Amino acid sequence: MRKVEYNHLEEGMILGAPIVDAEGIVELLSRGTRLTQRHIALISKMGLMDIYVLDDENEPFEETSLDLEKIINTAKVSSSNFDMNKLKSDLDEIEAQIYEPTIRSVVNRNMEIHVLTGEGNIPIDVKHEKSILDTKSVFNKIRDEGELDLERIRRNVEETLPDMIRNNDVLMRLNQLKENDDYTFQHSIRVSILATMIGKWLGYSHVELIELGEAGLLFDIGKLNIPDFVLQKPTNVTLDEYELIKKHAQFGYSILLKTKGISSNIKYAALHHHERLDGSGYPLRLGENQIHDFAKIIMVCDVFDALITDRPYKKGISPLLAADYILWSSGKLFDSEVCYVFIKRLSEYFVGKHVKLSDGREGTIVYVDTNYPTRPTVQVGDLFVDLIKNRDLNVEVLM
Known part of the structure; x- marks a missing residue:
C-alpha cells in the first residue's frame, strides 16, 4: 500500500485505506473501491490529499488490531471524562449483543403533516436559546455521567420543531446557528434540523417528526465515549485510532439501550448511520434492505453537514459541492428517494444566492x-x- 497525491490518481486504482472527512469519522469512499474518473474528479474538487492505493489488486488489506491501552499511552494525554474500564466494558457488551431484527417501513408516506408554523423570522438560536442550552447540558451529563435524560431531549424537540421546519430554506436555518466550540453538539443540532426537514418533505407525521428530531440529536452520542484527543486530532489519524472512532455508533447504541423510553427507531438510527446501501459501511456491513429508514435520512444529513462545516484545521466545501457528492452517491451509498427529495428542495433556494x-x-x-x-x-x-x-x-x- 502506498500514498498517492490526488493529482497522480489514475482510473482503476484500488483504495488501500478509506477516504474520510476532515474529522476522520465520515467515510466518503470505502477501502477496496476501484477508482473511476468521477471518483478522481470528486476527490480533486474536495481537496482530499491523503490517498492510499494498493500496488496489486491481490494485495491483502492491512488489518489493524485495536489496542486501546496503546492509543491512550502513546498520546500521553489524560482526560478526566474518559473511563478506560467503562469503554472496554461497553465494547465487550456491544460485540456480544444479539441485535434485534431491524424494524422496516416505519413511515406511512401518505400521512399528512400537521405542525404549527411559528411567527416571524427570528433566528432559531435566539428564539430557542433556552432549549438549545438545556439540550447542551444534557449532552454534558452524558459525557460526564453516562446518563441520558430523554424527557428533556423530547421536551426541547417538541418546543423547537415548529420553527425548525417552518421555513424550507434549510441553509438559512443552519446559518442562523451560532458557532459553538463543541462540534459534536453543534453537528447534532444541525443534523436534527436537516433530518426533520427531509422528514417533512417525505410526508412524515408530526409524531414521527418529533421522533426523527430526537434521533438526529442523539445519533452521534457515542462520540462522547471517545477521548477528546482522538476526536480533535487534526491530521494523521492512525488506523488504530480510526478503528476506535468507528466504534462510536456501537457506543451510542449501548447508551440508548440503557435508556428507558428510547424507541427502536432512535436506537437503530444511531447504530446504522454509518452503514451504506452497498454494504461498505460499518459497524455491521448491512445492505440496503437491512438499514433503518431513519438512518437512511440521518446518514445523508451527517455527511452533508460534515462536508460544509468549517473546522479549525480544514475549511468546509460549498453546499453545492457537498450536494454534488450526495447526488453522485445516490443509489450506491445513500437512499435514492432521500437524496432526490433533499437535493431538489435544497436547490429551490439556490436562486438569488x-x-x-x-x-x-x-x-x-x-x-x-x-x-x-x-x-x-x-x-x-x-x-x-x-x-x-x-x-x-x-x-x-x-x-
Missing part, C-alpha cells in the same frame, strides 16, 4: 436546471456562466 466561483469571480445564481440541480447558471456582471457547460468551474463559496 451570491456565490464565488472556483476561478475567483463572484456572481449570483439566476437559474437552476432541475435535471442538474448542483450545476446552476451564475450571472457574473453581464455574463451568464452555465456550469452545466463549464464543467471545469464549480461554486467555491455560497455567500
Whole structure:
C-alpha cells in the first residue's frame, strides 16, 4: 500500500485505506473501491490529499488490531471524562449483543403533516436559546455521567420543531446557528434540523417528526465515549485510532439501550448511520434492505453537514459541492428517494444566492436546471456562466 497525491490518481486504482472527512469519522469512499474518473474528479474538487492505493489488486488489506491501552499511552494525554474500564466494558457488551431484527417501513408516506408554523423570522438560536442550552447540558451529563435524560431531549424537540421546519430554506436555518466550540453538539443540532426537514418533505407525521428530531440529536452520542484527543486530532489519524472512532455508533447504541423510553427507531438510527446501501459501511456491513429508514435520512444529513462545516484545521466545501457528492452517491451509498427529495428542495433556494466561483469571480445564481440541480447558471456582471457547460468551474463559496 502506498500514498498517492490526488493529482497522480489514475482510473482503476484500488483504495488501500478509506477516504474520510476532515474529522476522520465520515467515510466518503470505502477501502477496496476501484477508482473511476468521477471518483478522481470528486476527490480533486474536495481537496482530499491523503490517498492510499494498493500496488496489486491481490494485495491483502492491512488489518489493524485495536489496542486501546496503546492509543491512550502513546498520546500521553489524560482526560478526566474518559473511563478506560467503562469503554472496554461497553465494547465487550456491544460485540456480544444479539441485535434485534431491524424494524422496516416505519413511515406511512401518505400521512399528512400537521405542525404549527411559528411567527416571524427570528433566528432559531435566539428564539430557542433556552432549549438549545438545556439540550447542551444534557449532552454534558452524558459525557460526564453516562446518563441520558430523554424527557428533556423530547421536551426541547417538541418546543423547537415548529420553527425548525417552518421555513424550507434549510441553509438559512443552519446559518442562523451560532458557532459553538463543541462540534459534536453543534453537528447534532444541525443534523436534527436537516433530518426533520427531509422528514417533512417525505410526508412524515408530526409524531414521527418529533421522533426523527430526537434521533438526529442523539445519533452521534457515542462520540462522547471517545477521548477528546482522538476526536480533535487534526491530521494523521492512525488506523488504530480510526478503528476506535468507528466504534462510536456501537457506543451510542449501548447508551440508548440503557435508556428507558428510547424507541427502536432512535436506537437503530444511531447504530446504522454509518452503514451504506452497498454494504461498505460499518459497524455491521448491512445492505440496503437491512438499514433503518431513519438512518437512511440521518446518514445523508451527517455527511452533508460534515462536508460544509468549517473546522479549525480544514475549511468546509460549498453546499453545492457537498450536494454534488450526495447526488453522485445516490443509489450506491445513500437512499435514492432521500437524496432526490433533499437535493431538489435544497436547490429551490439556490436562486438569488451570491456565490464565488472556483476561478475567483463572484456572481449570483439566476437559474437552476432541475435535471442538474448542483450545476446552476451564475450571472457574473453581464455574463451568464452555465456550469452545466463549464464543467471545469464549480461554486467555491455560497455567500
